[in-house]
Amino acid sequence: MTDSDAAAPLDDGDAPELPADLGAVREALVDWYEADHREFPWRRTEDPYEILVSEVMSQQTQLDRVVPAWEDFVERWPTTAALAAADRGDVVAFWSDHSLGYNNRAKYLHEAAGQVEDDYGGAFPETPEELRELMGVGPYTANAVASFAFNNGDAVVDTNVKRVLHRAFAVPDDDAAFERVASRVMPEGESRVWNNAIMELGGVACGTTPRCDEAGCPWREWCHAYQTGDFTAPDVPEQPSFEGSRRQFRGRVVRLLGEHDEMDLDTLGHRIRVDYTPDGKHGREWLRGLLSDLADDGLVQIEERNGQTTARLR
Numbered sequence: 001m002t003d004s005d006a007a008a009p010l011d012d013g014d015a016p017e018l019p020a021d022l023g024a025v026r027e028a029l030v031d032w033y034e035a036d037h038r039e040f041p042w043r044r045t046e047d048p049y050e051i052l053v054s055e056v057m058s059q060q061t062q063l064d065r066v067v068p069a070w071e072d073f074v075e076r077w078p079t080t081a082a083l084a085a086a087d088r089g090d091v092v093a094f095w096s097d098h099s100l101g102y103n104n105r106a107k108y109l110h111e112a113a114g115q116v117e118d119d120y121g122g123a124f125p126e127t128p129e130e131l132r133e134l135m136g137v138g139p140y141t142a143n144a145v146a147s148f149a150f151n152n153g154d155a156v157v158d159t160n161v162k163r164v165l166h167r168a169f170a171v172p173d174d175d176a177a178f179e180r181v182a183s184r185v186m187p188e189g190e191s192r193v194w195n196n197a198i199m200e201l202g203g204v205a206c207g208t209t210p211r212c213d214e215a216g217c218p219w220r221e222w223c224h225a226y227q228t229g230d231f232t233a234p235d236v237p238e239q240p241s242f243e244g245s246r247r248q249f250r251g252r253v254v255r256l257l258g259e260h261d262e263m264d265l266d267t268l269g270h271r272i273r274v275d276y277t278p279d280g281k282h283g284r285e286w287l288r289g290l291l292s293d294l295a296d297d298g299l300v301q302i303e304e305r306n307g308q309t310t311a312r313l314r
């Protein structure tokens with residue numbers, strides 16, 4: 001850390017000033033993390049596949065229960081090639097047997113493994129933007145994989161990180177403010193150690209019930225909550241939801257239609273998202289809207305024949 005790490009006040013009005021000695025703030029956290037932290041097997045690997053599996057499993061399950069499930073999973077399907085070749089039913093059954101939450105996550109993981117094999121020749125993409133193209137991988141997971149596998153991520157902002165930033169630097173309970181401050185605090189090019197460290201702080205020191213002194217929190221001297229005694233935590237959802245952007249699905253439709261002369265609505269729907277159900281939230285109505293936008297943009301032609309909708313590229 002150098003003097004150049006010193007922070008200028010944020011200029012965006014709704015975020016607080018960070019400590020002037022931001023270099024010291026960063027160094028204190030990294031030193032604290034490196035001196036002692038919880039050991040999880042996925043912290044010892046830089047394999048993006050293994051890290052993705054751990055991230056998907058951790059979305060709904062306590063970390064100590066994820067460990068044996070993760071070990072079994074990567075032993076059974078050690079690579080994206082192995083997972084992609086597996087029967088989807090077996091992957092879903094594994095998920096249920098290990099009580100890992102929504103089965104859709106197993107389907108997404110299976111689908112994502114196929115994408116890595118088919119679209120990237122078996123080599124994971126390395127940037128958060130590209131990782132978000134994988135099925136079921138939202139911004140949070142993309143960042144985590146880019147950070148922990150490639151040291152190439154942005155600041156991770158999850159429930160724990162928000163709580164830390166809210167308490168330590170009085171960041172308002174606002175997603176954009178959390179994103180800005182998290183990026184500002186992270187030392188450039190050190191996403192692997194930094195994201196691990198700040199998530200660890202939120203996990204073991206700055207939990208719902210803070211353990212500032214017992215856990216030896218390295219930020220006590222700068223912490224707004226520690227100084228004021230107001231340990232309120234922001235009101236944030238516990239579960240990050242799957243975020244498939246419209247742009248992603250538009251891309252999938254165009255790519256698939258490029259491989260086929262024409263496709264009917266349901267066949268196309270099932271190919272672009274694993275949670276497609278004709279009459280469901282992400283069903284025909286949703287897909288018609290997507291196709292209609294693509295038609296307006298002159299990319300797709302929609303035909304209604306004998307009560308059936310088909311689409312083709314123009």
Ligand code: SF4
Nearest residue numbers: 205206212217223226
């Ligand atoms: S001093 Fe306490 S409240 Fe402040 S960041 Fe550390 S653990 Fe959280």
